[in-house]
Amino acid sequence: MALCQLFIQPEAAYTSVSELGEAGTVQFRDLNPEVNAFQRKFVNEVRRCDEMERKLRYIEAEVHKDKVPVPQVKDMPRAPNPREIIDLEAHLEKTENEILELSHNAINLKQNYLELTELKHVLEKTEAFFAAQEEIGMDSLTKSLISDETGQQAATRGRLGFVAGVVQRERVPAFERMLWRISRGNVFLRRAELDKPLEDPNTGNEIYKTVFVAFFQGEQLKSRIKKVCSGFHASLYPCPPSNTERQDMVKGVRTRLEDLNMVLNQTRDHRQRVLVSVAKELASWSIMVRKMKAIYHTLNLFNMDVTKKCLIGECWVPTADLPNVQKALADGSNACGSSIPSFLNCIESDEVPPTFNRTNRFTRGFQNLIDAYGVASYRECNPALYTIITFPFLFAVMFGDLGHGLIMAMFGAWMVIKEVSLSAKKTSNEIWNIFFAGRYIILLMGLFSMYTGLVYNDIFSKSMNIFGSSWYVPYNESTLEHNKALSMNPTESYIDTPYFIGIDPIWQTAENKIIFLNSYKMKLSIIFGVVHMIFGVCMSVVNYNFFKRRYSIFLEFLPQVVFLCLLFLYMVFMMFFKWVAYSTLSEDEAYTQGCAPSVLILFINMMLFSRTAPEAGCKEFMFEGQGTIQRVFVLVALCCIPVMLLGKPLYLLSTKKKHVKPEQSNGNVNQGIELQEQTDIGEVQPKPQPQSSGGHDHDDEPFSEIMIHQGIHTIEYVLSTISHTASYLRLWALSLAHAELSEVLWNMVLTFGLKDHNYVGAVKLYVAFFFWAFFTLAILVMMEGLSAFLHTLRLHWVEFMSKFYAGLGYIFQPFCFKTILEQEDEE
Amino acid sequence: MSCKFCGPKLSLVGVVLSVWGIIQLTLMGVFYAIKSVALLEDLPLGGSHKDISEFIGEVETGYTQNSHNCWIAALLYVITLVISGHQFWLNNRSSVSM
Known part of the structure; x- marks a missing residue:
């Protein structure tokens, strides 16, 4: 993003700005904010446009009154050149009078x-x-x-x-x-x-x-x-x-x-003829007039040169678009046959430029999710990129069902495939517009849900035995006949190679399915959560590096990441270790399934320096020296807290004392530059100054302020590692709720049609399927999908982005005819 | 048109629902026919049985019964598809001619 000055000949100004508006790559800045709207240079032109707009509105109203259809314009007309404006004005005047008469x-x-x-x-x-x-x-x-009236005289008779x-x-x-x-x-x-x-x-x-x-x-x-x-x-x-x-x-x-x-x-026929001929042109006229008005509004933001020989405009331009802007300017001056070319001059500025993330139709939806939280500060690390994968994935962890995922993916795919024809149809249906804007998100969410559905082995709450279950029934008929429930011992009924992918389908018929799935999904969600958070903390390095706060890498990032890893990554490690080390088939008695310690109890004991007596034959810890390692980990993690709390303030204090003098001179130099830039407005200096130093805002704050800030940050971070980790348990909770709800729906509704001994069942099934399908769509896909979406959004905004994202920027709003016209259409 | 009794939206819903119904019910019929264990819970079974062989017999008749029922229901959805497809076509045609 570069701040540029445009020098345009007054004759070429109109055409140049028109070209820029078609290109839509620059954001103009108001160079005369102190001049009120009526004293600006192109007020008369804007008034003329207003008058033409009024006429157009009148004609449009008349056209609508007679129910004459107004055809849509196929290709957008360009802004009319000045000669055409006069023609158009005259034409409008004539038409209006004709219709009036x-x-x-x-x-x-x-x-x-x-x-x-x-x-x-x-x-x-x-x-x-x-x-x-x-x-x-x-x-x-x-x-x-x-x-x-007998009483009256009869003389009045007549x-x-x-x-x-x-x-x-x-x-x-x-x-x-x-x-x-x-x-x-x-x-x-x-x-x-x-x-x-x-x-x-x-x-x-x-x-x-x-x-x-x-x-x-x-x-x-x-x-x-x-x-x-x-x-x-x-x-x-x-x-x-x-x-x-x-x-x-x-x-x-x-x-x-x-x-x-x-x-x-x-007369009616005549009027009809006039209106029909007007209606053909109406749409393109109104577009032309609106473009004209936008151009003159923009020209009003420009400044006149002292010699009154050229117009000066300031604008933000994305650096990659500079050639386009130069081409637009050249085209603009060629169009009016001006001999002196307009030129573009990049200027240095202390001001924070607007944020512009170039998006395409695929990434736009994800960028919108991030921008809804806060527009990134200029060149801050943009989480939208990672969101493209993490968002659908975390959603899918909660929404894991192959069937429901398939429905969602098909809906998303339909919108993506029919994209062109669907976007041509403009509706004011808000819900549809939201869905359509998020079509790629929906498609990805659906695909990821299909994957997690396969892992959870859930399709409309039923499991599929695709690769052959790894379990078999070792009992004979008489045992089966006399027992209501039997537990299967892995030593006898497990073939020792796990199911190829996901959860073994045998679990669907098990009584203790939920107990098993709970423990599995809880661990899964903590693992994903911790990895996601560590990733978020690591992202802050990029920001510290860019914003020239390298000291923060050592004084903030390092203690933060060490704290998180030593406590929570260690817990994740214990989970994996437990999965790997303990087995029924294990020779060592201490590593058989009865002895597996609870990870949560171990973690709590580690934090509180307490201990629980192990059962007979078992060990308290999973491996040798675990107690010592844990103690060291907790102590190191605790040592990180004072570093987080005091490191940065003390560092800033020490640097401040060293650089008292140079800073003042810095300020002077800055002011000098600004004076040179804005020759006309000398007095309105101090205002932009404090804002412009947004990058390192702690420099000019007193020590106590910095201390309070850092204290809040530290407390927030330390507490949040615990609360955010717990917050990721929503992954487990929602996925459990979704699975249970879909199972209940199957058992309550669809089973109604499956419990008959004769062919009446077919008709019942026909009806039951209708209701089942309806509730599947309404509750499981729509409602649960929405709730999972919101929870995913929260996990990204709060748990992930709070680790590194400030979001204090302002968005780049280029001067672009397309967006101007769309906005006005919405109104 | 005299035989048009569904609006454009209702007929579309009918088409989508019946396509879904045909696919899913046919597949479920197949799974019942191959005696899928996952669907065991949904079988029409009596409460008590004397011995294992009687139980297995009951389960097997249940499987065939349900697979037939599924296919019949799928056929009913084929009829629904034809009707709503026709309605959908009528609606589309009339909206084009307008």
Whole structure:
């Protein structure tokens, strides 16, 4: 990773940055952090992009409203050059206006259409009312009205007036009541509901309306009714009182409606044509605009030269990508025909560069697991590499079952094989995305589980006798008949060559299978754990070496590794020794199976300097001089603790006293360099200074701080060797749980279909298999797989990585169009 | 299409399950036929028996019975596979034509 300065001609800046964005290999730094967003150089351009984005959004919304399909772009368009930008801008402007005008016209037309339809309905529906009235006769109506108001004078009698119109259906009851109230019951309201919903011209929603005719008497009432009508947003339509006139009007309205319908269809067709032609370009336009915007945002991070003749940008570049960057710059200046080439200048800096781990699709998943814990400090030893093997392996130790491993491996393999077509399908299904991102992890976990399943000799909780069991039954029939359980003595029933690989299948039929497997798997998990931890401690050497803290190799790493080896590696050694030395076939009585001491008891005695009396004929220790060796080991291990605790602080103290003067001058030199670099901003110096010395942060701390730090580290390490070793026992616990659960599932579910004496069993088996398969997938593969995954993750993060990994870095985020577009798509 | 009664997901589940069922049940049938000791626990056995030979006879009939049952169940899964495969095909075709 190198910090580089780019000198670009202003004319070539746009094209160069565009090329860099396509390449996606540089991370730009903000050179004017104190300038706020509105005072930067390319604010106007960014605004233009924003405006174009707004237009695009509007057009997109219109396109979606008409359900016109938007085709995906096949090949990404490049960022448009400045001349194209103007074209694009003009085009967008034109399209937007066209669509705006079209929709405006459409709304007007629709409004017209709505009014006419309403009028038509009013005329048609009122027909019925008037017809009914004419049958009854006006007289009877007036009579009844008069009879109501007998007390009043009959002078006001005259022709009845009426108002016809349309009101929204949900307002009808309130409308009716209001009319009744204002007229004290003197308005006669007839209404009829429209069967078909009408279309609201503005929103396109469906609205249900009701036609009404209100009969009344007198001008005053008329004006009141009109007020109420406008209050309820009822639209009133003129309705001629005579029948013939109405008939004519209906005819006229119908013809006008037909004409209008034709016009409306034509506008709709036109709009459709416009939208379809826009939709073809829409995706590529929006990509172009977003790229442009990203470019101008980046240019805003640049600094102007004093002479205003070139733009200066600072960026982090991976050293291996420098030629690519130079090529991109050359392409950029060629594209705009600039005569002066842009150039790149690597500068020295004290600052900690961002961390960049080059990954491919295979390693990315594993790197993500590590980065989720913490991004590695710059050039810190990256555990992702080792995780590729240790992660699936430790997972498999817990998930050991050939059948379940096969299912998982097949799922992973399917995702890996169909990788291209599956990744083309973008879904927002989060769970699927997680699985797909970890496809290689799943594949490896499945394959490793198949291997451990073979070693545990477990396939859906059944064992396979592939290579022939090494045990045989030495008993005769009468013995078998009279005993419920018999134990097999290796001297009589063992053929003296072990089963070829893994656990002998005879154990599946044994009553004491779990007791045997527990002891085996516990030892196995401690062995793996101790090896894993020692490996982790050894990794710290690489870090100490790189970060120039060689003294830590002697003062921290060495006592740590000695402590771990003398205590826990020694325990592992005892396990192996016990396996090798003790045998039923052994001649020496002290090495027969009855005398094998418990490794755990031996270890506890070693730590406490106590002893247990051996049984008759046996020895307390496994070999001569073990007691002495153990005592020496414990004492040496205890001596390591003060070295860990005091070594580094005292060393730092002594070096500090020696180098008081040179350090100050160092600081001055540094400041001098920074002053030269950043000519413009002289005052904002002190801030980056303390951060920049992150590599050896203990230098400037007071002695007490260092002491406290070291004390915490030491206590943590010493205690953790015990607790972490015990923590690896989860390998045993989960593998036991998995094996037992799958056995229980087989015995509870599948056996249901296997216990019949006749052919009904086949149907039962058919059903039982369905449930068994379902639970196998849901509980054993999914749930147990997830829990084993989490435990493996913990073993790596806590037990393994805590031994050497700081993870204090920050990630390298290159300026790359691809990631920018993907991020925006997600939003 | 009138005979389409499964959605795309259900038919896929049917296909996968029946392929798994066919493979595993056929293999289990074979293992019962060769009298695999690992499967002894799952045999339909009576509680009491007079002597060893009767017990062995019972075990052997159990083995053959179970192997036949396994194969029949595998056949049932073949039928399931045909049905769900057909459904899957129908679903795929209709989604393509859309």
